[in-house]
Amino acid sequence: MVKRTSHQSADCLIARPLDAIGDWWSLLIVRDAFDGLRRFGEFQKSLGVAKNILSARLRSLVAHGILEIVPAPDGSAHNEYALTEKGRGLFYVLVALRQWGETYFSGPGEPYTFMVDTRTGRPIRRLEVHAEDGRQLAPGETRLADFRVTETG
Amino acid sequence: MVKRTSHQSADCLIARPLDAIGDWWSLLIVRDAFDGLRRFGEFQKSLGVAKNILSARLRSLVAHGILEIVPAPDGSAHNEYALTEKGRGLFYVLVALRQWGETYFSGPGEPYTFMVDTRTGRPIRRLEVHAEDGRQLAPGETRLADFRVTETG
DNA sequence: CCGCAATGGTTTCAAGTTGAAACCGAGTCG
DNA sequence: CGACTCGGTTTCAACTTGAAACCATTGCGG
Numbered sequence A, B: 001m002v003k004r005t006s007h008q009s010a011d012c013l014i015a016r017p018l019d020a021i022g023d024w025w026s027l028l029i030v031r032d033a034f035d036g037l038r039r040f041g042e043f044q045k046s047l048g049v050a051k052n053i054l055s056a057r058l059r060s061l062v063a064h065g066i067l068e069i070v071p072a073p074d075g076s077a078h079n080e081y082a083l084t085e086k087g088r089g090l091f092y093v094l095v096a097l098r099q100w101g102e103t104y105f106s107g108p109g110e111p112y113t114f115m116v117d118t119r120t121g122r123p124i125r126r127l128e129v130h131a132e133d134g135r136q137l138a139p140g141e142t143r144l145a146d147f148r149v150t151e152t153g
Numbered sequence C: 001c002c003g004c005a006a007t008g009g010t011t012t013c014a015a016g017t018t019g020a021a022a023c024c025g026a027g028t029c030g
Numbered sequence D: 001c002g003a004c005t006c007g008g009t010t011t012c013a014a015c016t017t018g019a020a021a022c023c024a025t026t027g028c029g030g
Helices: A012-021 A024-034 A040-047 A051-063 A093-107 B011-020 B024-034 B038-048 B053-063 B091-105
Strands: A069-073 A079-083 A113-117 A142-144 B067-071 B079-082 B114-116 B141-146
Touching: A012 A024, A012 B024, A012 B091, A024 A040, A024 A051, A024 A069, A024 A079, A024 A093, A024 B011, A040 A051, A051 A069, A051 A079, A093 A113, A093 B011, A093 B091, B011 B024, B024 B038, B024 B053, B024 B067, B024 B079, B024 B091, B038 B053, B053 B067, B053 B079, B091 B114
Parallel strands: none
Antiparallel strands: A069 A079, A113 B141, A142 B114, B067 B079
């Protein structure tokens, strides 16, 4: 985990989310949660991660409000881990990461998968960044502004 | 760094990008690179990270083709680190992360910043996931399909 | 030319983190 | 009862991290 960094750059709105997520394992857990996994054993089998690590990550994700513990739907003793609203907000991060992966990491002969619209089975569009007026923006066409931006519109 | 995981879940297109990025510091370096930082000292000052760590992360990012070393534009001896095309592809990941951060981590009284369109100074739109036909898709409306998806269109 | 500061790192080493494996307790099935 | 599964926790060696010290090169004033 990244240490408590009060000296972090002014842009905490990247650093703090990263800190809340925790580490790569955590993000893979979240991805699996989007895929419908809910139980300790399911995550462990899917990720192949050591049980102590999984345990710690789940606890951290719950502590950060990304997952929540819910009782098992079948009334049995174990409980399950479900995405909260906040956790579901990470969907766009995962989509972005996956599209980047599709572009740069899918070699030929690999078990290639991609995201599709459940309803039609057709691939989804690439993410785009749009201005308020709908123009598509390239990386260089945005900047950070602070709250008291002069409303020049 | 995440260890070499051949047992990783079938969906390597999340895990491999994460592995390539390296760790949180690396992503903060990339963010700073988008903000125009290019020199070792600039990154170090911005992030407050130990020099050995920064050095290792820069090397890793270069090795993964996310940054590249370019000679200093002023002809001096030091060289600079610039985003490659692949590195610029991480823009969407950062935007997604930042919008998530804006939603869940910006408390009142914080030095709040957000992304704006450079041309107009107006905030950018939120990311959306769209189907091929343009419909907006919520997290639950997508799934992963493998390459040999039956083209039912 | 010499000294000195700044830049861009590398080395060292203590402290913290990770993860494989062993262990444990509760429930469940036969 | 006895074995087995599930969902963890504990243990401990190995690895990683990061603060500080160190080092090499460049730039610059005198």
